[in-house]
Amino acid sequence: MVDVVVCHYHEIGLKGKNRDFFERKLVENIKKAVAPEFFEWVKKFPGRIVISLTEKGSKNLPKIKKSLNYVFGISYFAFALSCSPQVSEIKKSALGFIKIKKGKTFKIETKRSNKKFPYSSQKINEIVGEYVLKHLKGKKVKLENPKITCFIEILPKIAFLYTEKIKGLGGLPVTTAGKVVSLLSGGIDSPVASFLLQKRGAKVVFVHFHAYPYTNKASIEKAKEIVEILNKYQFGSKLYLVPFAEIQKEILLKTQAKFRVILYRRAMFKIAQFIAKKENAKGLVSGESLGQVASQTLENILAIDEAVSLPVFRPLVGMNKEEIINLAKEIGTYDISILPHEDCCARFIPKHPETKADLKKIKQEEKKFNLRNLIQKTQKRVEIVVFK
Ligand code: ATP
Ligand code: MG
Secondary structure, eight states: OOOEEEEEOSGGGGOGGGHHHHHHHHHHHHHHHSOGGGEEEEEEETTEEEEEEOHHHHTOHHHHHHHHTTOTTOSEEEEEEEEOSSHHHHHHHHHHHHHTSSOSEEEEEEEESOTTSSSOHHHHHHHHHHHHHHHSTTOEEOSSSOSEEEEEEEOSSOEEEESOOEEOOOSOOTTTTEEEEEEOOSSSHHHHHHHHHHHTTEEEEEEEEEOTTTSOSHHHHHHHHHHHHHHTTTSOEEEEEEEOHHHHHHHHHHSOGGGHHHHHHHHHHHHHHHHHHHHTOOOEEOOOOSSSSTTOOHHHHHHHHTTOSSOEEOGGGGOOHHHHHHHHHHHTOHHHHTSOOOOGGGTTOOSSOOSSOOHHHHHHHHTTSOHHHHHHHHHTTOEEEEEO
């Protein structure tokens, strides 16, 4: 019976002149998310996107639901029945639809986007309600908390009926904001930070720094598994794997212990910026927060950001650790993040790292080794993993 999925958006509706661009991206992303054998077409309708299902699609609603739960930009969606926008048709469709639903009480809730339609929404509710009552003995109208709510949307050329609104991810369609490069460790935070940029419409390119062969490959495997998950939200990803041990060795040999964490991060951000330039990405993303660990102070953030010219996004800055963990669980990255691995930066970290970096001192320390040279050498050994 269900032959379409009606997808509603919220923020796109506010986009004014750019609205068409956002809607087209959403159509494109829905087509990438849902298996091709499940739909005939995906089209823009006034105020919503509609997916026309194939017979196979109609029989696989749980799978389609799962796919749509990876599409940013949808505020809610509904598996619906379509019919021509005439009262006689709508009545019959509503009857058939309510008949097969469990529950004795119902109400009709109509929205007209076609204001030329001869009846008001309230009038349609009454006409359809009466018709259903007459033909279905045992069902009753109940306006507050009914077991079944039959939603009717009337558009100029078509009407949709459904009984359940399914919550979507919200946000904006991925790629509408352009690209960013995200520094992805094996930890809990950076996958969540990446996800939040995706949510605002950015396509994320991932960079992971590792110390292999000085450590095992666990962190690399974790990074791959995490990207595998985040890739579902953006339909195609790249993961840059950067060997970082040589740079760490130099920093270790030539600089004071307490500056190491900041010097490591500055080197990471510089390399990430090189990758961003190559990828035409316009920002960097980090999973840092403020005050979450001793090294994440405003002074240190300032000292790290000074190394690059691109803006650095730290979307976790307003979140508690507990909130971050809960979101990581929802996204599906948490279980991977908590697996043990040897963090490249956790090696040779002093007990008391600098918490209030003095930029002048940091830059003096940085002169003790040839970072530019090291970065050039490192760039040649970068591996890229592509996810379809
Ligand atoms: P996470 O949970 O993401 O590891 P964290 O709370 O452990 O973050 P730090 O270890 O201080 O914080 O790292 C801060 C940020 O620096 C990370 O969120 C990540 O963006 C980046 N980062 C740290 N280590 C790496 C790495 N090996 N590769 C890529 N990025 C890294
Ligand atoms: Mg970490």
